[in-house]
Amino acid sequence: MEPVNLTQISEFLLLGISEKPELQPLIFGLFLSMYLVTVLGNLLIILAVSSDSNLHTPMYFFLSNLSLVDICFTSTTIPKMLGNIQTQSKVITYAGCITQMYFYTFFAVLDNFILTVMAYDRFVAICHPLHYTVIMNPQLCRLLVLVSSSMSALHSLLHSLMVLRLTFCSDLEIPHFFCELNQVVHIACSDTFLNSLMINCLTVLLGGGPLAGILYSYSRILSSICAIPSAQGKYKAFSTCASHLSVVSLFYGTSLGVYLSSAATQNSHSSATASVIYTVVTPMLNPFIYSLRNNDIKRALERL
Numbered sequence: 189m190e191p192v193n194l195t196q197i198s199e200f201l202l203l204g205i206s207e208k209p210e211l212q213p214l215i216f217g218l219f220l221s222m223y224l225v226t227v228l229g230n231l232l233i234i235l236a237v238s239s240d241s242n243l244h245t246p247m248y249f250f251l252s253n254l255s256l257v258d259i260c261f262t263s264t265t266i267p268k269m270l271g272n273i274q275t276q277s278k279v280i281t282y283a284g285c286i287t288q289m290y291f292y293t294f295f296a297v298l299d300n301f302i303l304t305v306m307a308y309d310r311f312v313a314i315c316h317p318l319h320y321t322v323i324m325n326p327q328l329c330r331l332l333v334l335v336s337s338s339m340s341a342l343h344s345l346l347h348s349l350m351v352l353r354l355t356f357c358s359d360l361e362i363p364h365f366f367c368e369l370n371q372v373v374h375i376a377c378s379d380t381f382l383n384s385l386m387i388n389c390l391t392v393l394l395g396g397g398p399l400a401g402i403l404y405s406y407s408r409i410l411s412s413i414c415a416i417p418s419a420q421g422k423y424k425a426f427s428t429c430a431s432h433l434s435v436v437s438l439f440y441g442t443s444l445g446v447y448l449s450s451a452a453t454q455n456s457h458s459s460a461t462a463s464v465i466y467t468v469v470t471p472m473l474n475p476f477i478y479s480l481r482n483n484d485i486k487r488a489l490e491r492l
Contacts, residue, residue, distance in 0.1 A: 189314030301336035
């Protein structure tokens with residue numbers, strides 16, 4: 189196949205999770221339900237935190253930001269997928285694909301950074317309780333979110349600009365339900381060595397770095413909890429971290445599982461199906477984890 193000029197490309201084809209027509213109504217209903225639960229659950233967390241003055245603390249400030257990111261994260265992919273199923277079309281424009289890829293990458297990385305910032309917040313609260321209000325002041329909290337957003341935006345912009353330089357063949361089928369960065373790079377006809385190198389380096393840097401920070405924070409937290417003499421004190425300290433630790437385990441566990449399984453199999457549709465876990469299921473479960481394991485959120489939701 190002959191490469192074509194990038195400016196001549198007008199659209200890609202998203203093959204979705206399954207190409208079987210009889211499964212499309214089931215997939216549509218399932219994803220619509222999960223999307224609505226995700227948006228509603230995270231929106232309730234945001235409303236509960238904003239409406240209850242008792243929750244105007246750094247921990248819940250970061251939680252509301254995490255819920256907002258989760259809503260945006262799923263909104264970059266699911267509505268387009270549902271629209272394609274409804275119209276029985278697989279088309280996404282070239283500009284739409286690049287835009288979707290940018291925002292998907294942006295919110296995925298930002299989600300990672302917010303989880304890291306929340307781990308740091310718990311570290312300060314448990315390991316340095318007397319200095320907590322001084323260290324985690326409102327200015328620092330806003331600065332941490334701003335820096336996280338800026339780094340995520342630069343990361344996504346870099347990948348998008350790297351993709352813009354690629355040329356593509358006449359086969360423009362993406363075996364996924366959204367324009368996933370690796371899949372778009374994979375179907376390019378031109379040399380993708382720099383793109384692959386950039387993807388691998390930034391994944392290690394922006395994925396491994398925050399994960400190392402989270403592990404370090406929780407190692408210090410665990411040491412501090414073990415030093416607490418009373419069992420009640422230990423339980424109270426650990427309960428403030430339990431929800432966040434569950435979300436971190438779910439996010440990183442599913443993400444690593446998907447990428448390891450993708451590396452082990454050549455079936456692109458299997459990879460697309462597996463990616464549903466961290467793109468849809470994880471953001472949907474986060475509000476339940478925080479509301480079920482956090483008495484402050486429960487009370488705020490009841491008042492709301």
